[in-house]
Structure formats: C-alpha cells, structure tokens
Amino acid sequence: MSAVEKKVANKPPLIRRFYFQLVISGAFVVAIAILLFTWKVGSEQLAYALESNQMQAQALVRNTASVAGNHLVTKDFGALEELLLQAATFPDVMSLSIMNSSGAIFASVQRNNDDTIEPVFNVQSMVLPDSVEEQVLVLQNTMEFWRPIEEGSLGWVKLQYSLDSASKIQREVWINGITTALFAFVVSVLILVVLLKKPMRAIGHATEFARGLYKNTGKVMPFEKSAFEIEQLEHALNYASHQIYSSNKDLTDIKLALDAHAIVGITDEYGKLTYVNDKFCDLTGYQRHELLGNKYSILSSGQNDDDFYNTLWQTISMGNIWHGEIENRRKNGSSYWIETTIVPFVNKQGEPYQYVGIQTDITERKQATHELKEYQEHLEEKVEERTHKLQIANSELESFCYSVSHDLRAPLRSIDGFSQALLEDYSANLDEQACNYLNRVCASSQRMGELIDDLLKLSKVVRSDMRASNVNLSLLATRVFEQLTEREPERKVDFSCASKCMVSGDERLLLAMFENLIGNAWKFTARTENARIEFGVEQEEQGGVYFVRDNGAGFDEKYKHKMFEPFQRLHSNEDYEGSGIGLATVQRIVRRHGGEVWAESATNNGATIYFTLGEQA
Amino acid sequence: MSASAAKILLVEDNPDDEELTLRALRHHQMAENVVVARDGVEALDILLSKDTDVNTLPNVVLLDLNLPRVNGHEVLKAMRADERTRSLPVVVLTSSNEESDVQRSYNSGANSYIRKPVDYRQFVDAVETIGNYWLRLNQGPIH
DSSP states (O other), rough: OOHHHHHHHOOOOOHHHHHHHHHHHHHHHHHHHHHHHHHHHHHHHHHHHHHHHHHHHHHHHHHHHHHHHHHHTTTTTTHHHHHHOOOOOTTTTTEEEETTTTTEEEEEEOOOOSEEEEEOOSOOOOOOOSSSSOOEEEEEEEEEEEEETTTTTTTOOOEEEEOOHHHHHHHHHHHHHHHHHHHHHHHHHHHHHHHHHHHHHHHHHHHHHTTTTGGOOOOEEEEETGGGGGHHHHHHHHHHHHHHHHHHHHHHHHHHHHHSSSEEEEETTBBBBBEOOOOOOHHHHHHHHHTTTBBBGGBBBBBOOOHHHHHHHHHOOOOOOEEEEEEEEEETSSSEEEEEEEEEEEESSSOOEEEEEEEEEEEEEEEEEEHHHHHHHHHHHHHHHHHHHHHHHHHHHHHHHHIIIIHHHHHHHHHHHHHHHHHSSSGGGSSSHHHHHHHHHHHHHHHHHHHHHHHHHHHHHHHHHOOEEEEHHHHHHHHHHHHHHOOOOOOOOOEOOOOOOOEEEEHHHHHHHHHHHHHHHHHHTOOTTOEEEEEEEEEEGOOOOOEEEEEOOOOGGGGGGGGTSTTSSSOOOTTSOOSSSSHHHHHHHHHHOOOOEEEEEEETEEEEEEOOOOOOO | OOEEEEEEEEEEOOHHHHHHHHHHHHHHTOOEEEEEEEHHHHHHHOOOOTTTOOOSSSSEEEEEOOOOOHHHHEEEEEEETTTTTTTTEEEEEEEEOHHHHHHHHHHHHHEEEEEESSSSSHHHHHHHHHHIIIIIOOHHOOO
C-alpha cells in the first residue's frame, strides 16, 4: 500500500473540525465587527459629550462671570452666593468659586458626595492664571474653566466641571457594544450551525464517497437535499465514479475473457512472476504461491538454447513485443509447449517495468504435428516398400506375360504346324475323319493363340504407363468405325457420333477401349437390318456420361453383372465370335481413368454401354 | 548371287520351330544353304569367329530373341559392333510382339521384325515372303 493509499484509507475525516472552525470563525468575525463599530461609536460619543460639556460649562462660567461682576460692583455678597448656588445646580458642576483680582476667594460652592450643594468658606487664595484670557484646563475626569470678570479687574470665576457623564456615556456604549457582540456571536454560531449543517454533511458524504472511489464499486452517491452549494461536486464525483467503474469494468471484463481463454503470467522487470492466472497454475502444475516471486526460468525446459533466450530478452527489454513458441517444463517434469506473446509495459522513461505473457497451450498441436511427421515419414517408407513390392510384382508379371507370349505360343505353333504338315504330306494315308480331327487341332491351336494375344492385351492395359493428354473421343470413335468399315466394306451400318467430346486421358488406351466397344457393336449388329451404332454423351454438365449404343443382338440383363469379367461370354461362339476379353479390357481402361462402366440391354433390342472417365479436362 | 547359292543363318533354339521353318523354306526351295545355330553363342561363333570373312557370311540372319546363354538382342548388338557384320541384314523372327522387344530390336540395328504366327499357313507365307524379299529381291550390302 502506497503512502497515498494509507492516507486515504486510514485517516479519519477532518470534516467535524472544519465545521467547527468555520462556525467559530464566522461568529468571531461578526463579533469583532460589532466591537469595532462599538469602539467607533463610543469614541464619537465621548468626543461629542466632551464638546457639549465644554460648551455648556463655558456658557455657565461666562454668565456667572457677567452676573457676578454686577454683584461685585454693588458688593452684594449675598446675591453673589445665591448666584453661585443657583449656578451650581447644573449637573456635573463640581465646584464654583469667585476670586478677587489677587486670588482671594469671595465665595465658593461645591458639590458633596451626596450630591448636595453647599457654600464653602475658604480663606486661602488661589493662584491665578498668568494672562487675563479665558482658560480651559482638562484634567483627569474634570475640566477647569477660568473666566476673568471685567478683564480680571474685578476678579475671576473658576468652574470645576465633572466629566463623569461623558465617561458614563462611553462606558454605556461599550457595555452595549460588548453585549451585542456576545449576543451576535451566539446567534451567528447558531445560524451557521444550522446553515452549514447540510452542506457540511454533504461535503462529509462526498469526502467519504471520494475516499471509497478506489474500491471501485460503481456506486452513485445520493444527492443531499438543500445542499445546492455542492451539487456540482456531487455531479462530478458521480460522473468520475461512473467513468472509473465503467472503464474498470471494461478492463475487468477483458481480463475475465483473457483469463478464460489464455494462460496469463506477469513478471516484473527482472523476470520475477508477480501474477499468474488459474490456467497458468493448472498448466504448470504449480500452486500460485510457489510461482509468485520466483523467476520465470523455474519453468524452463532446457530445450531452448541460450541464443533463444538472449534474443527473447533483448526483444522485450527494448520494449518490443515478442511472439513465439516455447517448450517449458511442469512441476512434475513433463514438458509442454506454449505459443506465447510477451508484451512489455513501459514507464514514462520508456523502460519496461513489467512483462505480460499471454500464452496458449499448443502441446497437443505439437504432439499431433510430431506424430503426423513421424507418420508421414513412416508413410513414405511404407509407400516406398509397397511401391517396391509393386515394382517387383509388376516386373514378375511382365516376365510372366513375356513368357506367356513367347513360350506358350511356340508349342501351339508346333501343334498347328505339324498338324498342317501331316495334312499336307500324309493326307493320302489319312481318312476323312482323321483329316477332320487334324483340322480341329489346327483350329483350336489357332484359337488359343488368339486367346493368348487377347490376354496379353488385357494385361498390357493394366501394366502400361498412363500418358495423359487431351483426347478427342469423337475423333477416336469415328476412326475406329472407319477402320471397321474398311475391313468389311460390304456391311451397311449407320453411325452417329457426338461432336468434340474432349477428355483428358491416355489416347492409346482410349483407342483400345473404342476398338472393343465399337468392335462389339459392329459384331453384334452383323445380323441386324438397318444396323445403327451411336456414340454420344449425356449429363455433360456433371462431367459427362458417354455411351456406345447399337441396335444389335443385345444381351440378357440377367447376366449383365458377368459381362465385364474376363473370358465371360453371353453369346455362343457359333453366333458371335470372341474371346470374352473385350469388355473386361474396357472396364480396366475406364477404371484406370477413374471412371465406371455399365451396360443396359434387352435381348434383340440392342445394347448400350455407358462409361464415365472421372475428372474431365 | 543366285538364289540357291544364297545362305541363311537361322538362329533358333526350339527344334520344332527349326523344323517348321526349314520345312517352310524347303517348300519354297530355299533350304539348301541354311545354317542353324541353336543359341546365341553358337550364332556368334559362326558369325564372328577368326576365320570368318565376308565371303563365308550368310546373306541374311533369321534371329530368334529368346535364346539360351546369349539372347537375340545381345547377338544383334555384338554383330553391329563388329565391322564384318555391321551391315549384314538381320530379320528378327520371334514369338514376342512386346513393344519393348520390337523397339529394342530396331534400335540395335535389326532390318526387320516379324512375329511368328501360330497359324502354320500364315507362318509358311511369312517365311516365303522373307525368303523372296531378302534372298531374291533385296540387294545386299557390297563387300
């Protein structure tokens, strides 16, 4: 936990203190303001009172001096005393005295403490001012006024005037001011407490809310009623909370998805694991606590060389993404393969501070690839072996066929030749029956010769190499038909042929196929009037089904499954000659081209041989 | 060179075929000067021995391919390799009609290739044609 986090999480809220300070200082300011006002008013009141007292006292002293002059001239001292008593009835007059020009007192009155006024008989004389001007002396709590009577020739009036009333006014002002200030302070406190209560509570809530933002619960703080002052703050906090929550949710969702799919491990800049997800633990067989804090190399299989790791580290420590396949080792020692992408996270200085590895387990794929490879290698061996065997078999077949063609024919030639020799040289000694038998021997040996030749042809079809080229079937069919016509020009056969049937195939084999198919059609229409042979194609768009059709003898559908077997004949040799090898040859040729062949017919209703040739050009 | 003086070397290991061939030649009065070799070694002895010269050579060689010891192809090759027999007419007369045999024979320098028919009448015709052609019509190489 960082220092900032600790501050946020642990410090109690300061809002109470702030609330208190705000209220007290607010009230204090009000009180100070009132006191300042009081001070000003008090000062003004005092000055005013002093001024009016002075004026009042001056008027009094002047009048007294004026009247006292008359009494002095008449030497009416009783009236003088009366004058003084009367004048002294003015409040604030403390004493009033009349002196002659040398300072001896004629009459004097003074106020006692019980506020009564009585004359005072005092023999002592007073020190008069130096000039005959009117004098005002301000002393503590009193003012002294000196007024000359008739320019001092008759004497002086001295008034002692109390300033108590002025002081009293000032004191009262201050007492009122302080009382008001105190009252205002209390009232201010109460008002501020009430006024600030809700905003402060709202701020308190907002603070609490802001403190909890890092927990990122996505909560929205409730709005404080009547706390419009901080509404914007609340809005801002709610918006921030929402934004933080939603962006964090996005991140969390992505992390969830990532964890669900991939194996994720994070290391610090030194390669020490700081985070692993469940899949990581499952794959490696380690507990999380066994992995965290350990170097990633704990998983190293040792199968990759130093160069490999050097390149990897070089790439990611430069801040580049590394992608590749690594073989690692589980806790139990077994190895596994991962396809991994390592993404360095860089700080402001561009230096990686952590590496995030996102991995996929490709062990099965690797194994499958490995097995497939082994299988392929093995397969090649197998194929080679088979091919070799096939080659041996083929060459054996080759030599067998050679023997057949060469060695089987020789005895036949002997049989035929010597039978002929007998017939030619010794016919005189042989009866008709014997000659007949010898002729049969000759015919049979000749027929066997033909059979051998046909058998050889059939085996050649299987053995010979395919030489694929573009072949025009129509042309081949026409050529075969023309050859037959040349051989038996007396036969009238109607031939129709689909034009330009192009296929990819071995021309020699396909020619042999037509020789058999059209040859058969030719043969089996020998006894048909208006004989007709047709070569055509159906379903051209699906690759083409070709057919050779005749209106000849046809065959019994019951035996059609036997038609393509070698030496299988559906007609007697007397009716139609043949070795029974033709359709077997056709079937082999068609199959070598990847096609199929089948027949349709009804006896005496002609035959149709259909064939396909597999992939078409 | 008269027909009767003309010489044939028949290289044939099968006594039946030999007899039938000779009979066919006799039939056409061409059997007087036939020399028979029963395998390839014998044939080469006759053709390439030290005392053989152009005057003792046959006019035509009828050569079977399937022979004991040294086969027909080898005989033909040896003949074509020797100055004396390089241009001697050779007719391959065999049971085989394998393409490879035909091609190989011509490549080795055979002048003709004839397959022995099973039908004796056809065989006789073939022998007659060979005899007529090579001994009577054909102008052999000048020595």
